[in-house]
């Protein structure tokens with residue numbers, strides 16, 4: 455697949471020299487009336503510039519957002535199709551009090567754009583603190599900061615994302631995506647501030663990034679396959695998760711996930727698969743490799759009782775089936791004694807493999823253990839010993 459060479463540039467001083475190269479087809483938001491004082495709404499100027507970028511005939515037109523300014527943007531949708539495309543300074547969301555809608559939906563949306571390329575050293579500031587404060591329960595409406603829908607060939611590199619009201623980045627129905635060198639952060643106690651959420655997407659690479667949030671660093675949700683996660687430092691946060699799957703009796707599937715070379719520091723979970731009771735579908739062919747834990751709670755966990763849902767469909771055989779899950783070279787320390795938990799449903803987890811797993815307690819005086827329910831598989835080597843896996847099938 456040929457990616458259109460296009461980029462949304464969030465500029466920092468550090469990369470100023472590189473944008474001059476692209477200057478021939480540069481669409482500067484300041485030329486479209488953006489002020490960049492952090493107070494005036496610059497949304498209209500961005501949209502006007504976007505329209506021109508989309509219509510441009512040059513090879514790789516760039517939406518240039520000059521660094522050193524802060525642009526206040528109300529909820530905004532960048533819509534394709536677009537011949538070529540790009541964007542970049544600090545983009546700032548309105549605070550909760552200034553938000554024009556009821557908090558449903560998203561702050562900045564990208565729809566139907568092929569080959570979108572966002573890069574530079576700028577940042578997205580979701581200004582989430584008021585939302586978090588008024589929203590101490592998990593279910594109140596809050597906007598996701600960046601939402602990508604149907605953006606095949608999307609690339610995003612070297613950007614900062616801070617303090618989203620809810621998820622920092624969500625991608626839905628996108629294929630062939632590369633995220634790298636992202637820096638995502640929100641306070642440990644900020645509710646539902648996931649780093650990156652993936653759904654109904656395939657061939658996704660997330661690499662060499664830092665994430666410290668109040669919820670999952672990365673969550674891999676329904677309809678996702680061929681997901682590669684490499685070189686992520688996560689924590690605080692809830693770890694790297696598959697799911698939750700099967701909420702509200704839904705049919706959910708995830709397969710072909712490879713997570714490698716990650717460090718999880720003081721996270722509430724390490725590498726986790728979580729499913730609801732009452733849903734159905736599967737999570738299969740998932741490998742966690744070369745993972746280091748530092749004081750993580752629940753370093754290795756499959757939890758099929760994430761939450762239960764009394765659904766009429768909940769009957770025998772309707773279950774999320776978890777299979778072919780490998781943990782290889784997973785080392786480090788656990789903050790609680792259940793270092794390894796395989797709590798599977800009656801459908802059973804099958805072909806769980808532990809190879810060179812070594813997890814000790816953070817407190818050297820304590821002893822880590824493994825617990826299993828309805829789990830089958832093979833242990834090549836594991837500390838703590840996992841004698842609870844049954845060897846059948």
Ligand SMILES: *[C@@H]1O[C@H](CO)[C@@H](O)[C@H](O)[C@H]1NC(C)=O
Pocket residue numbers: 654676677704705706707
């Ligand atoms: C989950 O994803 C699968 C495969 O893409 C799809 O068939 C199914 O409808 C999705 N489930 C829900 C509840 O959206």
Ligand SMILES: *[C@@H]1O[C@H](CO)[C@@H](O)[C@H](O)[C@H]1NC(C)=O
Pocket residue numbers: 680681709710711712739
């Ligand atoms: C399992 O997933 C990996 C990607 O993580 C893929 O390369 C491999 O082909 C998959 N195996 C099967 C049997 O689908």
Ligand SMILES: *[C@@H]1O[C@H](CO)[C@@H](O)[C@H](O)[C@H]1NC(C)=O
Pocket residue numbers: 744745746783784785810812
């Ligand atoms: C885990 O420990 C083993 C044995 O000490 C070592 O070979 C491996 O490199 C370690 N892996 C990680 C990810 O630290």
Ligand SMILES: *[C@@H]1O[C@H](CO)[C@@H](O)[C@H](O)[C@H]1NC(C)=O
Pocket residue numbers: 759795796797825826827
């Ligand atoms: C599995 O989860 C259920 C529901 O949370 C709990 O009652 C049970 O003790 C757990 N079993 C194991 C082995 O952790």
